[in-house]
Amino acid sequence: MEAQRIAIIGLGRVGGAFLEQLLEKQARGIDLLAVAELQDTAGRRRAEAAGLRLCSLDEIVALRETVDTIFELTGLKSVRRELREKLKLSHNLHTVVAPESTVRIIWALMSDAELPPASGPAVGY
DSSP states (O other), X not given: OOOEXXXXXOOSHHHHHHXXXXXXXXXXXXXXXXXXXXXXXXXXXXXXXXXXXXXXXXXXXXXXXXXXXXXXOSOOHHHHHHHHHXXXXXXXOSOEEEOHHXXXXXXXXXXXXXXXXXXXXXXXX
């Protein structure tokens, strides 16, 4: 199986928990390329401890087609809009942006634990 190259934007409660699961599954064809988190969260500290590349949104977009899927987990419509716009302007037709709803489906398939509830503003597509 070809490795899926992934970036995560947002390492709060949901993103941090999802990161933990993905770190455990890296041997199953998951290649965590980069993460983005502005705040000092447990997820960000875990990513740093794991040696993951910590990037800005622009740096993740600049990775272009080397990223298969970006999990956008900030819960902020403005970030999701900005990410999609930047991908469009970069002419990147390869990378998929997966929102929190997709993570919840994946989580249900790979973990028996409950995914933490999102905090902060209401999530939106």
